[in-house]
Amino acid sequence: MMWYRRWSIALDIGALILAFALALYIRFNNLSMLSRSWYITTFIILLTLDFLILYFKGLYDKKHKPLFNQIGIVIDGLVYSVFIYLLISYFTKMTYFSRLTLIYIFIIGLTLQITFKTILSYLQKRRYKKGLDLSNALVIGDYTKIPKELIDKLKTREYGINIVGYLSNDINGNGLNRLGSIKDFSEVVDKYNVEMIFIVSKVENVEEVINIGLDKYISIYSINNSINLPNYPMEIEIIDDMPILKLKDVFISGFEGRMKRLLDFTLSLIALIILSPLFVVISLLIKLTSPGPVFFKHKRLGLNGKLIEIYKFRTMVVNAQEILDKLLSENPELKKEYEATFKLKNDPRITKIGKFLRKTSLDELPQLFNVLKGELSLVGPRPIVLKEINKYGEYGKYLLRVPPGITGLWQISGRNDVDYEERVEMDMQYISNWNLWLDINILFKTIPAVLKRDGAY
Structure with a gap:
């Protein structure tokens, strides 16, 4: 995803530079206006605000977002940037900048960013189909129970997913490569650098599979109620307009x-x-x-x-550890208290x-x-x-x-x-x-x- 992220940042910056230049040219028919310090300051403020908003909203995350979601973030970025800029100019009493120019920047910038994002998403899908930037995925269980339209979509790699095969204790189907039984899970995910798994049917030792997956920071999806939902926090993710349950990423990002x-x-x-x-x-x-x-x-x-x-x-006193060791060795009750809470209520140290x-x-x-x-x-x-x-x-x-x-x-x-x-x-x-x-x-x-x-x- 580094390719997409690098070009996404470059094109967003380029879109705003081009939008600023075109807006000034349309408004004044003279790019020499750039020599005025407030116009340069305005551009720096808008560019900085827009980039920070897009960054904090996760547009440049490693995970590729659907085009519709990207466009929504781009719109938010420019709307908030212009609004914050207007607040800054109001409180600083800066009235030199043409408000009509600001409208031009917003319209042209938004058009260019959406256009560039559309082209970039198209090129990213082309890279997916060529086998580039893919995330390896593993199917667990009876994959013949997956809706055919979903498995066909996943196999096209359109969503950046490369199914390396499946693991099952008793199913031998056609169409996917069987890599072994469930007990081989840990070895297989390491061998194929698996980043996501689809558990598609009830399987034995599913808790062990989930625990290993969590330890290795693998995204875990549940299809056909294959996971006992009350035991795990779940969220819904959309793939090809189909809602799929995903084990909630229990980390802050x-x-x-x-x-x-x-x-x-x-x-x-x-x-x-x-x-x-x-x-x-x-x-x-x-x-x-x-x-x-x-x-x-x-x-x-x-x-x-x-x-x-x-x-x-x-x-505490400097030799606190030595005193603690002595206290615990001489007093079994204090030792029991410390082992239970790792603290002493009346600590003499x-x-x-x-x-x-x-x-x-x-x-x-x-x-x-x-x-x-x-x-x-x-x-x-x-x-x-x-x-x-x-x-x-x-x-x-x-x-x-x-x-x-x-x-x-x-x-x-x-x-x-x-x-x-x-x-x-x-x-x-x-x-x-x-x-x-x-x-x-x-x-x-x-x-x-x-x-x-x-x-x-």
Whole structure:
């Protein structure tokens, strides 16, 4: 898809450059107007706004979108760009730019972008038919039960799908290449670099197939009610005007994913600037009350299971690990408590200032740096240590698909009153039902929760 993405970006930029030049020529019959600084500024603003909107709406994603969807995004891009530009020019009292020229730019730009997208989509389908840019797909089960018109469409490669064959324990049909039985699934997807699977009939060990598919980030489709729907979050995808159930991608991506990252970066940067005096005060208090560094770094599991070091203000004595090992070896009850929650309610290792920082959750403020770096999100599942992943069981594969967060559902529900199983359940609820408004809602509820100390350790 790099070919399509590269040309899509180049043609969108080219369309706006050409639209701007033609609009000025039609309006003034003289391209020397480009020498005026506001016209150049206007072009830069419109081009930047349009590109950002198209990018955040996912037009340049790796996954190829149907032409109709692309045209809708292109229209949104120009409408929002022009509207935002008019707001900027109104508030800055810039009235030099001809409004009629702006109308010309909108009409010509929209026409050129739609035309270029149509031509590019046609050329992309030609590349598909030549075997280029295809996504390999595997059919699981009795493929003879698939509607004939659908399988014929998929086999034409018109949608960028290349069916490499099928796996079945007892079906030997004509038309597709049988690659083995269901037990060969993991080996086959690796061998053929499979990116999507179509489960087309009830098969044994379907849960194992799905789990392997999720681990390998393979798109999973269900036809003929082949998957027990209550067990998995599903969504509908259209192929050749036919609705097909698709296992919901349990990871944050696309337009809302980019907006989440933009929100994280912006709010964390603003918070760090505003709270910088508080950082200085806390740092001095830690230094004056106990020997050792101001910050504490702890390894946790991040996105895709990558180990990250999250920052906190140090709330324990320097030799905390040695003290913990001794406590657990001497006291079986404390060991049982720690193994259940990975915490101690009355932890003797915590310093006096550390107790205050934990009660007010101020110890977690340095995690804003992790958010700025993209290792954490402001809202997400609780960042866990490596050995905790076993406690999530089958849910572990979902947990590592999204970035962990500073706050989340379990924090605003009162961390002291929520047991470990409930925390896991809340993390899964967040992952399965995530959207940008859920993040915003949690952020607003986090502040009163912290002030009431419901979210404190």
